[in-house]
Amino acid sequence: xxxxxxxxxxxxxxxxxxxxxxxxxxxxxxxxxxxxxxxxxxxxxxxxxxxxxxxxxxxxxxxxxxxxxxxxxxxxxxxxxxxxxxxxxxxxxxxxxxxxxxxxxxxxxxxxxxxxxxxxxxxxxxxxxxxxxxxxxxxxxxxxxxxxxxxxxxxxxxxxxxxxxxxxxxxxxxxxxxxxxxxxxxxxxxxxxxxxxxxxxxxxxxxxxxxxxxxxxxxxxxxxxxxxxxxxxxxxxxxxxxxxxxxxxxxxxxxxxxxxxxxxxxxxxxxxxxxxxxxxxxxxxxxxxxxxxx
Amino acid sequence: xxxxxxxxxxxxxxxxxxxxxxxxxxxxxxxxxxxxxxxxxxxxxxxxxxxxxxxxxxxxxxxxxxxxxxxxxxxxxxxxxxxxxxxxxxxxxxxxxxxxxxxxxxxxxxxxxxxxxxxxxxxxxxxxxxxxxxxxxxxxxxxxxxxxxxxxxxxxxxxxxxxxxxxxxxxxxxxxxxxxxxxxxxxxxxxxxxxxxxxxxxxxxxxxxxxxxxxxxxxxxxxxxxxxxxxxxxxxxxxxxxxxxxxxxxxxxxxxxxxxxxxxxxxxxxxxxxxxxxxxxxxxxxxxxxxxxxxxxxxxxxxxxxxxxxxxxxxxxxxxxxxxxxxxxxxxxxxxxxxxxxxxxxxxxxxxxxxxxxxxxxxxxxxxxxxxxxxxxxxxxxxxxxxx
Numbered sequence: 001x002x003x004x005x006x007x008x009x010x011x012x013x014x015x016x017x018x019x020x021x022x023x024x025x026x027x028x029x030x031x032x033x034x035x036x037x038x039x040x041x042x043x044x045x046x047x048x049x050x051x052x053x054x055x056x057x058x059x060x061x062x063x064x065x066x067x068x069x070x071x072x073x074x075x076x077x078x079x080x081x082x083x084x085x086x087x088x089x090x091x092x093x094x095x096x097x098x099x100x101x102x103x104x105x106x107x108x109x110x111x112x113x114x115x116x117x118x119x120x121x122x123x124x125x126x127x128x129x130x131x132x133x134x135x136x137x138x139x140x141x142x143x144x145x146x147x148x149x150x151x152x153x154x155x156x157x158x159x160x161x162x163x164x165x166x167x168x169x170x171x172x173x174x175x176x177x178x179x180x181x182x183x184x185x186x187x188x189x190x191x192x193x194x195x196x197x198x199x200x201x202x203x204x205x206x207x208x209x210x211x212x213x214x215x216x217x218x219x220x221x222x223x224x225x226x227x228x229x230x231x232x233x234x235x236x237x238x239x240x241x242x243x244x245x246x247x248x249x250x251x252x253x254x255x256x257x258x259x260x261x262x263x264x265x266x267x268x269x270x271x272x273x274x275x276x277x278x279x280x281x282x283x284x285x286x287x288x289x290x291x292x293x294x
Numbered sequence: 295x296x297x298x299x300x301x302x303x304x305x306x307x308x309x310x311x312x313x314x315x316x317x318x319x320x321x322x323x324x325x326x327x328x329x330x331x332x333x334x335x336x337x338x339x340x341x342x343x344x345x346x347x348x349x350x351x352x353x354x355x356x357x358x359x360x361x362x363x364x365x366x367x368x369x370x371x372x373x374x375x376x377x378x379x380x381x382x383x384x385x386x387x388x389x390x391x392x393x394x395x396x397x398x399x400x401x402x403x404x405x406x407x408x409x410x411x412x413x414x415x416x417x418x419x420x421x422x423x424x425x426x427x428x429x430x431x432x433x434x435x436x437x438x439x440x441x442x443x444x445x446x447x448x449x450x451x452x453x454x455x456x457x458x459x460x461x462x463x464x465x466x467x468x469x470x471x472x473x474x475x476x477x478x479x480x481x482x483x484x485x486x487x488x489x490x491x492x493x494x495x496x497x498x499x500x501x502x503x504x505x506x507x508x509x510x511x512x513x514x515x516x517x518x519x520x521x522x523x524x525x526x527x528x529x530x531x532x533x534x535x536x537x538x539x540x541x542x543x544x545x546x547x548x549x550x551x552x553x554x555x556x557x558x559x560x561x562x563x564x565x566x567x568x569x570x571x572x573x574x575x576x577x578x579x580x581x582x583x584x585x586x587x588x589x590x591x592x593x594x595x596x597x598x599x600x601x602x603x604x605x606x607x608x609x610x611x612x613x614x615x616x617x618x619x620x621x622x623x624x625x626x627x628x629x630x631x632x633x634x635x636x637x638x639x640x641x642x643x644x645x646x647x648x649x650x651x652x653x654x655x656x657x658x659x660x661x662x663x664x665x666x667x668x669x670x671x672x673x674x675x676x677x678x679x680x681x682x
């Protein structure tokens with residue numbers, strides 16, 4: 001029983017990390033239908049910025065988190081302007097391939113400057129954990145931080161998209177880019193804004209995960225990036241609550257697989273889920289079947 | 295006309311090659327003993343290669359100043375293989391055919407050593423590696439011993455055997471759970487040998503779980519293992535993942551001893567796992583600078599005098615290899631490759647700083663391993679463990 005509760009906590013902890021990365025993924029996809037494969041690497045850049053700020057400038061947790069978010073959102077906007085904007089009118093496969101090259105560019109640029117070795121984050125959050133049931137169930141205080149920040153960011157995003165003028169513009173752009181433009185919406189500005197927010201979320205995730213696992217390296221973004229993509233598809237890509245639900249589900253599934261002796265297969269299971277979801281319910285758990293726009 | 299010129303040029307070149315070769319082979323009459331050093335002095339594994347060479351050069355200096363071997367001075371011919379296996383083969387060929395060496399020392403890594411072996415075998419010159427720990431360096435795929443290849447460091451699987459004995463006899467533990475890196479031959483070798491030995495001794499293996507390099511979250515597996523109530527964990531692997539495993543195990547309240555191999559030896563382990571988590575950790579290694587036996591203290595002093603720093607495991611392995619070679623050549627009686635090979639095969643009870651060493655029939659050393667214990671993030675020398 002205690003073990004089951006502990007595994008539930010493990011699953012939620014892992015899931016909240018996937019959810020946090022998946023939020024940014026799903027947002028960019030929701031607005032411009034681009035699977036931004038560089039998202040996982042912006043997450044990596046965010047982790048390195050956080051590492052530099054805490055190690056060389058001795059900043060605390062919250063200042064590092066905010067500065068890292070600001071810088072990654074800037075990087076996200078630059079990437080959009082340089083790599084994706086010129087391709088907005090070309091086929092989706094072109095944009096997808098560009099996204100993959102941006103991803104590789106970020107990985108190996110970082111490796112060139114910092115070397116391939118693993119670096120360790122300094123302890124910026126207190127090392128404390130809560131225990132229940134006579135210490136047989138333990139939850140790290142850092143898990144609670146990640147969980148809270150994920151839920152807060154999800155609520156904030158939902159608010160921006162649903163309740164603000166910019167959100168309205170985003171939804172309009174997502175629905176029909178040309179019509180939105182005809183209505184006087186500055187589509188370029190909307191897309192830049194989307195990338196800024198999506199990348200800031202990735203930066204936040206990078207710092208949090210760097211602190212949580214204590215280790216970062218230039219290739220740390222590739223696998224979690226793909227897993228977050230699976231999570232976003234699982235929940236229904238383009239839907240903000242779907243990303244969070246998908247993230248938690250994926251975390252739980254991986255934990256269950258590992259707990260039953262399949263720790264080597266947990267990545268395979270994650271991608272199997274992607275295939276099954278795409279076959280049976282391509283719009284994800286929360287997605288509604290919509291008619292293709294003509 | 296041109297063709298004829300080309301033919302003559304080729305002929306001349308071929309002749310010069312043949313004469314070049316005919317000058318090869320150990321020249322007994324010279325008054326020095328030529329030793330080939332094939333090491334990673336630049337590139338990815340340069341720290342290993344340089345470490346070994348520092349140890350070797352210190353040993354040669356000591357031997358030469360006390361009169362050399364068989365009254366002759368040792369001359370080391372040191373060539374960089376750039377940490378590349380193709381270059382390791384080239385260097386080995388050059389040393390074996392052009393430099394008149396009686397022995398080839400190096401390279402440092404198992405992969406480069408394997409690449410350097412064919413030229414040594416063809417030219418029948420003994421090759422000794424002081425740090426290639428892979429099991430298949432001295433034997434080929436069919437289990438046949440490579441006649442001219444020797445090793446002075448223990449095999450990967452040997453560490454697994456020794457840690458099983460250590461857990462059973464010294465720590466008196468009976469119920470083990472294993473969490474091994476499934477993506478490295480090294481960890482798999484340790485895991486397999488540990489399981490075999492521990493079961494033979496009468497211990498129980500409660501579970502064998504696996505992870506992959508670059509995994510970061512081990513909590514699900516560790517929670518599972520915790521539920522089985524093992525007396526200790528055996529976690530063969532490298533410090534990057536092991537550091538995270540130790541930290542997450544302690545966070546989950548899994549406070550049993552954790553055992554492993556020389557992959558733990560890195561200052562990064564403390565950074566990743568954190569001091570508070572690093573208690574009750576035991577690992578095997580080649581050497582500890584805290585060992586206070588007489589020859590280790592002497593080695594440390596002379597090393598410090600020459601290089602102004604504390605020697606590490608690679609320095610010690612290089613130093614031992616050089617002395618073992620000197621010892622064997624002394625026993626061989628003359629600088630002849632065949633006699634040297636026979637003497638190396640007959641090595642028994644050689645006392646080095648990394649342990650007492652006997653060469654077995656597979657040209658691997660049977661030697662003691664050094665066991666270190668980590669308490670509060672500090673590695674402390676615990677004991678030297680002899681094979682039983």
